[in-house]
Amino acid sequence: MHNGTLYLAGESLKEMLLPVIGSELLVNLIMTLICIVILFLLVATSALVFTLGERKVCAWIQVRIGPNRVGPWGLLQSTADMLKLLTKEDIIPQGIDRWLWVLSPILIFIPAAMVYALYPFDDGVIFADVNIGLFLLIAISSQSVLPFLMGGYASNSKYAMLGGMRTVAQMLSYEVPMVISLMGIIMITGSLKMSAIVEAQSEIWFIFLQPIAFFIFLVTALVEGNRPPFNMVEGESEIIAGPFTEYTGMRWALFFLAEFANLLSMGILTATLFLGGWQGPDFLPTQLWFWIKAFLMVLVYQWIGWTFPRTRMDTILSFGWKVLLPLALLNLLLTGFGIYIFKWLL
């Protein structure tokens, strides 16, 4: 039986609703709707939290203090930013491919939000615990390539075009080492189910069993999430803002929303796959452990991003194919041997 804090809360809500509504089917439906709303709220708040969080972290690293004027400690800064973006003029450039251009910021948000359905937030709390969980997750997240390319192509701008092309090159080539590095985890767990992967870490976290895979995943996650030092897609010193160059106001904000949703996504995914997810010593509730780990990983990603200069396109492509891919394959081999020896010892 599950006993996560969030799971118990959900169960008690269900019990409260059952006598009021009567039908169990209806209650389940309502619970599903509530879950969807909560997930979307989570994605939206992550953007609100991280616009301030990112600026604060970057400021502290750069010996500054960051936003501190709007509200206490600048807490309302993200609200002010949002209001500013909403009231901005919506500039539609000439000569664009109108449909693709409008669709791109909307489409980019879908995979970013959809992956949240597959994260085990707590013991027994996962929206869709499908048996091909990890596979589905990677499949969905790789869809974010297309909107980038769409935006880049449709903008009728050379900078945007270059940025769009860069996205395709870097995201496609880094998916391969990422998937192969995760194969080790799947081999140990013996399942693609997300909840099973978390459960398999009850004894020992995968970061200790799979240190090479963790390193590869860290790098590839930075690339897939367009985070510095691998944010060649934006590359503001050479191609202004890549595919987002021609977007203004709310359309641009949607890109950013997706980016921050991705950032939290990266944190959650690393915590789930390598740091034991919601599991932890008993003195803190499981839900708290989950968020501590996720935010710690986000902080690590930000820390790396604000320290290093940007890499160059050709360097990271060769790094991906020539270093990370062989390393991932080696890890796969070692894991295979390890499992074999472990079974033989038993």
Place this chain on the structure above:
Amino acid sequence: MAQTEKFVLNMGPQHPSTHGVLQVQVELDGENIVGAKPVMGYLHRGIEKLMESRTYQQCVPFTDRLDYVSAMNNNLGFCMAVEKLAGIEVPERAWYIRTICCELNRIASHHVFIGSLTNDLGSATGMIYAFRDREKILDLFNIICGARMTCHYIRIGGVAADAQDEFFQKTEEFINYVPEMLDEYNRLFTGNEIFQRRMQGTSIISREDALRFGMSGPNIRASGLSYDIRKLDKYGIYGKLDFEVPIGENGDNWDRYLIRIREIEESARIIRQCLDNMPGGAFKGKVPKVLKPPKGDAYQRVENTRGELGFYIVSDGTAKPYRVHIRRPSFINLQALDHMCRGMVLADSVTAFATIDPLMGEVDC
């Protein structure tokens, strides 16, 4: 066989990494650069012409606005040219103060170089660190002359006012801070493998090519030619000072960066020597209120932060110069951009531009 089409990308005049208003017409084949044509003139103010209608003393503040991140060196160049023209003696104390100011300004200018380079390479953190340290020097200038960037401190015949004890004391403090500061840069950038990977072996310019382009300053020294006006001409008190001229080997971006880091060390050494041997006496020589140099012309070159800065002044015997021409190092160094960018990728054009370190105020004059 797939066919690709070349296209021209207009970088600038409004672009995050053109350090001002420069337009570079980059011809691209995919991401590879086929040619890069700098288009200048967006910041032209006609300073050479403006000087013709001002008296010699009034011209000096205009030189601040040429290379506005190393204003002291510009002041020095113009004042030395006028002193040569009119035969004015400069007291020794003035020379020591001038040298301290110029070398401090060289460090400040290299801070801007490091800051803009790291920013162009995508590390905004580096820029903040470099500018944080530059602020210390600007505060020193604020003490000695009351302005932070457009100093107008070095005057014809000496300096504007005597340096205070507070200035010497704070300069000493800053010099003591330099090793710590450089250590931090070295740990953050110089040792960083991504940084090295992006800079080493890119945008190489050979010694012969650098000479042919007429480059000067740290750019030509990175290509392996020991060409430093401070050593060659030994103007002022530089002959008495003990310092080295750092020289690179390959002439790539990495060498151009390292040279500047080492120049900061050398400048700190020079300042320390000046502080230790500071003589007493007057801070300004005898200069008539209305300065009328005899008919003739004079050319004076000084080692500016960016290279050989030359002032050519023609006098017709009146209180105003008949003609002033300025040899601006940034302008001449920038010509090599096309040569340096060819065969590189787009991201390298930004790096090459940052390591040439041109300043648009000086390029367009």
Place this chain on the structure above:
Amino acid sequence: MWGKGLVAGLRVTWRHFFGKKETVYYPEEKLPMTERFRGGHLVLDVEKCKACTLCAINCPNEALKLRVEVDEDKKRHIAAYVHDIGRCMYCDLCLEGCNFGALKWDKNYEGASYFKEDFIYDAVEEAKNRRNEDE
């Protein structure tokens, strides 16, 4: 080993993350201006001024427009001292040209304005206002 420099860099930023911050909380906390600071409005001492107009002659950009009145005793008086900040480059040549020490800067660097007209002011008038305030 490859990657050593990366870790060293991470350590630098980690230290600064928790370290002391350099920012000055500007409107609440202001940096002191130095004694020689050049900036703001010109403070004219009308008693000391002999209306020799050397300051205006020294000005490289003709930022100073002076009106001099001569009274019955053939004594010169400064009637208007219009300083156009828009043309001024704070080179300090006017102060240095003054033989009577009648000029100084008020060192107010918060001079931003929406209108061009705000940058033209009369130092004689300001001197009068100051005197009225004192009384």
